[in-house]
Amino acid sequence: MSTPSEPGHDQPESGHDRSEPDLSAIIGERRQLINLAYRLLGSLTEAEDAVQETYTRWYAMSPQQQEAIASPGAWLTTVASRICLDVLGSARARRERYVGTWIPEPLPDRAEWISGRAGGGRAESADPADRITLDESVNMAFLVVLESMTPAERVAFILHDVFRYPFAEVAEIIGRTPAACRQLASSGRRRIRAAPTPAAPAAGQAGLVRHFKEAWESRDIEALVGLLDPDATMTADGGGLVGTVLRPVEGCQTIAQYLIHIADIAPGLTLLERTVNGRPGLVAQHTGVPVTVAAFDITRGRISRIWAVRNPEKLRAWTASGQI
Template sequence: MSDNARNGIDDKLIGERRHLLALAFRMLGTISEAEDAVQETYTRWYRMPQPDRDAVVVVAAWLTRTTGRICLDMLGSARARRERYIGPWLPEPLPLATFDARADDPLDRVALDDSVSTALLVVLELMTPAERVAFVLHDVFAVPFPEVAEIVGRSPASCRQLATSARARVHQHASRIVPRREHDQVVRAFAQASRSGDLDALIRALDPNVVLRSDGGGIVTAARNPVYGAERVGRFLLGSLRKREGVEVIEQETNDGLGFALWDEGRIVGVVTLEVASGLITNVRMVLNPEKLSLWN
């Protein structure tokens, strides 16, 4: 292969980085883990003898397969790490349009945004590693099942079953999603009740079975266990606001709809995403771990 051809392949490798990060993030749930997976993919490519690299017909397909296999391996160890994690573990929230550089059509952007919502990533965390990889590869990135089978190490038929099982979980989640306008109206009512300091008004904005999870990763102060029930969640939120007098709570568009950014001395120190059902807040997710906020700052 000529030097010009090899330079073209190197350009292709660089051009695939965003795609591979988007793929790995949906499988792993954090940018740092996704970057590790992509870095390992490139390392394996350059470690291959030159004749083996020259023999690769479709470089993008090779990169996707390799990243998929690496993520599958990482998911097993990630589960063990998350069992040792201090407090609730939440997926990393992303600023809007983190991965949509190739999406010129607004409808494509919506699809990309929804596939990295915190709510959906929480559902993906409930899947087995094989289910998650099969679903992300096939349903999100349209990788054919025979290629998914090579990555997962199972038959195409088995991969179809994995994707079907994963899809059922996702559809169950999707059936609970309310229109964005309704979501944002409920969130604004919740915000007004929080700012007023009126506990009764705040409780009325919360579902009786609401759950609050706060991810500080043991690095910053956060609730070590989930908080359950409208009154307990309401008291926790009002108490947190009183303790953080210097922190400004600002409405923030997120991939889950309207949420909040917590600002302190010019930096975002927390991102809050919320789920809504039947006109009430059902889930409050607060990511305070600074390692999961790098893209926001």
């Protein structure tokens, strides 16, 4: 498991006057930092905040202090990682008080994601520096497993296994020995390997999700049951801000009945096929506004897990332009 991201960066030598290209290089680190922070936190909103804080600390330094840093990219990565580690520590306590189940924030496809947060209904053009690199390390099943890791495990695992930082650098970032970081990453790796892994390629999943959409729209309960694994689980996240089930719905028959119930009590929903965290998913719109984003996991040719995110605070990337 890897990404195109690498720990090494071409950076200006220290001791030279900072020029416009050097500033561009600093700003150019933002995509790498957002990629890292999202995987560490499972929240685009929190990732943006962490990266913003990182840059605030950079610009708070004097020019002399900045010039004394041999590798600004490494400095930014270290600071962002430490901020994320602190956020993860406090997030565990916050999520214990969360209403219902906390699900990672879903991401649109790179081509569909509107850069920046929703504000005043103003749409902004997508900035390539702001886009998350969507690969296997941001699919929903992977992110859910990451939530089971301790903060230190998650940081060590992501930095080493996903971003390929050597353990010596990981140790410097999180303040532990290389041997301890190796153990942390190994523990995280075992959690990943123990979790069910998607068996269907994206193309196969797209067809299954399409049939699921059609069965839901036609209220065909038998078709829905046939598309679901007998032991399927559906988890919803409303965050206490919108109505939804607080506990997972289990079993294909129960899930199908629940979906038909939703279709009956919420007329006017429009279902759209969209890429969710790099895999085929669905978006439910009401009067043109996304109200639910659903991610799927496939096992043995059937849908085994559904994650339905309804918390409006987690749908900002989907609603920034008012529609997808």
